[in-house]
Amino acid sequence: xxxxxxxxxxxxxxxxxxxxxxxxxxxxxxxxxxxxxxxxxxxxxxxxxxxxxxxxxxxxxxxxxxxxxxxxxxxxxxxxxxxxxxxxxxxxxxxxxxxxxxxxxxxxxxxxxxxxxxxxxxxxxxxxxxxxxxxxxxxxxxxxxxxxxxxxxxxxxxxxxxxxxxxxxxxxxxxxxxxxxxxxxxxxxxxxxxxxxxxxxxxxxxxxxxxx
Amino acid sequence: xxxxxxxxxxxxxxxxxxxxxxxxxxxxxxxxxxxxxxxxxxxxxxxxxxxxxxxxxxxxxxxxxxxxxxxxxxxxxxxxxxxxxxxxxxxxxxxxxxxxxxxxxxxxxxxxxxxxxxxxxxxxxxxxxxxxxxxxxxxxxxxxxxxxxxxxxxxxxxxxxxxxxxxxxxxxxxxxxxxxxxxxxxxxxxxxxxxxxxxxxxxxxxxxxxxxxxxxxxxxxxxxxxxxxxxxxxxxxxxxxxxxxxxxxxxxxxxxxxxxxxxxxxxxxxxxxxxxxxxxxxxxxxxxxxxxxxxxxxxxxxxxxxxxxxxxxxxxxxxxxxxxxxxxxxxxxxxxxxxxxxxxxxxx
Numbered sequence: 008x009x010x011x012x013x014x015x016x017x018x019x020x021x022x023x024x025x026x027x028x029x030x031x032x033x034x035x036x037x038x039x040x041x042x043x044x045x046x047x048x049x050x051x052x053x054x055x056x057x058x059x060x061x062x063x064x065x066x067x068x069x070x071x072x073x074x075x076x077x078x079x080x081x082x083x084x085x086x087x088x089x090x091x092x093x094x095x096x097x098x099x100x101x102x103x104x105x106x107x108x109x110x111x112x113x114x115x116x117x118x119x120x121x122x123x124x125x126x127x128x129x130x131x132x133x134x135x136x137x138x139x140x141x142x143x144x145x146x147x148x149x150x151x152x153x154x155x156x157x158x159x160x161x162x163x164x165x166x167x168x169x170x171x172x173x174x175x176x177x178x179x180x181x182x183x184x185x186x187x188x189x190x191x192x193x194x195x196x197x198x199x200x201x202x203x204x205x206x207x208x209x210x211x212x213x214x215x216x217x218x219x
Numbered sequence: 220x221x222x223x224x225x226x227x228x229x230x231x232x233x234x235x236x237x238x239x240x241x242x243x244x245x246x247x248x249x250x251x252x253x254x255x256x257x258x259x260x261x262x263x264x265x266x267x268x269x270x271x272x273x274x275x276x277x278x279x280x281x282x283x284x285x286x287x288x289x290x291x292x293x294x295x296x297x298x299x300x301x302x303x304x305x306x307x308x309x310x311x312x313x314x315x316x317x318x319x320x321x322x323x324x325x326x327x328x329x330x331x332x333x334x335x336x337x338x339x340x341x342x343x344x345x346x347x348x349x350x351x352x353x354x355x356x357x358x359x360x361x362x363x364x365x366x367x368x369x370x371x372x373x374x375x376x377x378x379x380x381x382x383x384x385x386x387x388x389x390x391x392x393x394x395x396x397x398x399x400x401x402x403x404x405x406x407x408x409x410x411x412x413x414x415x416x417x418x419x420x421x422x423x424x425x426x427x428x429x430x431x432x433x434x435x436x437x438x439x440x441x442x443x444x445x446x447x448x449x450x451x452x453x454x455x456x457x458x459x460x461x462x463x464x465x466x467x468x469x470x471x472x473x474x475x476x477x478x479x480x481x482x483x484x485x486x487x488x489x490x491x492x493x494x495x496x497x498x499x500x501x502x503x504x505x506x507x508x509x510x511x512x513x514x515x516x517x518x519x520x521x522x523x524x525x526x527x528x529x530x531x532x533x534x535x536x537x538x539x540x541x542x543x544x545x546x547x548x549x550x551x552x553x554x555x556x557x558x559x560x561x562x563x564x565x566x567x
Binding site for chain 1: 309311371372375376378379380423424425426427430464507508511512545547
């Protein structure tokens with residue numbers, strides 16, 4: 008098996024959710040001489056992207072997406088020590104949070120997983136996050152994008168507050184703000200002065216790629 | 220007609236004056252009467268009063284009920300936190316009974332008289348009984364209950380990795396729900412009993428129809444058969460969220476004579492009628508985000524659209540929200556729903 012075939016094999020392990028086979032296939036690719044960065048980008052990350060596309064098209068569901076995240080983690084085990092000293096150029100930093108008052112983090116975590124797989128550095132602030140913490144994180148990490156999640160309708164207040172605080176801190180021009188979650192809509196995004204609304208985790212990846 | 224007469228007529232397939240209106244308003248009712256949102260899920264007396272007074276104020280038809288979407292967590296020994304203050308709407312699971320595979324063997328069916336929130340639910344049903352309306356037992360569907368036992372993340376992971384474990388937990392959830400139904404039948408009889416089953420976790424945003432077919436359908440089907448076998452006449456099944464791909468499977472689950480099938484906004488009323496309407500009352504599917512955030516005239520138009528889409532369903536229709544009415548809903552928007560019912564809901 009040559010280098011290219013071995014990396015393609017890694018991609019297929021991810022897409023086929025083969026958690027037992029992915030680590031071995033990554034090792035095969037490395038033994039075939041593949042650059043660890045290529046195994047990550049063209050194997051694991053590309054596989055995750057295909058999984059995301061399948062999720063978006065309705066072929067895969069949350070169960071498959073969660074499992075794909077575990078496959079990715081398993082695939083990273085032999086890669087991580089080799090990636091430490093490489094100069095991987097990330098796509099930029101995304102500050103991610105579920106807004107104040109809302110403790111739901113499943114959707115947010117999926118977005119974080121897919122963004123990381125796509126090469127973004129993700130600063131995940133967790134759930135029930137106060138606006139001030141979001142502002143601090145944007146400044147501290149020089150984030151290019153803020154991705155805010157909300158499941159519960161009443162938390163529109165918190166979403167609005169986060170956007171307002173980012174603006175008042177003078178950071179609005181340096182970041183794009185995207186929102187997502189069960190109760191969010193493109194209309195709401197526009198109404199709150201956000202830059203975009205993502206329908207699902209994969210849409211968030213495409214939006215972030217568009218904005219960087 | 221009074222609300223009780225209207226709902227009874229609907230359940231008995233008799234003529235109605237107008238479409239009934241079920242606003243699914245728990246937190247909204249608490250706020251409406253000045254109680255903390257959390258009290259509607261955790262304090263039977265306040266919960267009953269808040270809902271009854273709100274019903275009287277707005278003239279809707281949904282008799283007070285007691286329950287939440289975290290059903291199963293405390294009923295199997297986990298811990299639930301009720302909303303504190305008004306900013307969080309719903310109870311949440313803070314400690315699941317099962318956190319890893321090693322906890323599975325410790326799972327036991329608890330006596331429903333003492334399990335989790337059921338003692339409070341019993342107290343609530345005694346108030347329902349003495350006030351003369353429908354007596355409801357509110358439980359989760361088998362998959363939702365299982366997700367509240369194990370955490371949905373684990374359940375999703377185990378579907379692929381530990382399918383036998385998932386089957387085991389879902390079966391245990393079904394056994395528990397049946398034991399609760401048996402208790403309600405024993406104490407309250409079946410004449411006025413409505414078993415409400417809420418199933419958000421089996422939505423297609425989470426699981427595929429294939430997963431539904433293997434891990435949900437057989438258990439949900441058997442559970443409904445067994446509940447109806449206790450002489451319960453009606454099940455209100457809230458098929459919450461995006462369930463379009465599951466509809467052909469849900470249509471194989473008996474709901475009663477008639478049952479009530481409540482739809483999320485993602486499932487059209489037309490599809491609800493197509494799959495369930497011949498035998499069952501259709502309820503739905505007002506977008507709750509819209510009710511809370513849109514302008515009053517938009518809420519009115521949305522309610523009108525629902526009423527006209529469902530009004531002539533073969534076994535009847537209830538104007539209902541797609542899920543719980545947000546506690547932050549402006550009262551005037553809520554009034555718009557009542558206005559729409561009065562303007563478009565009457566039968567000739």
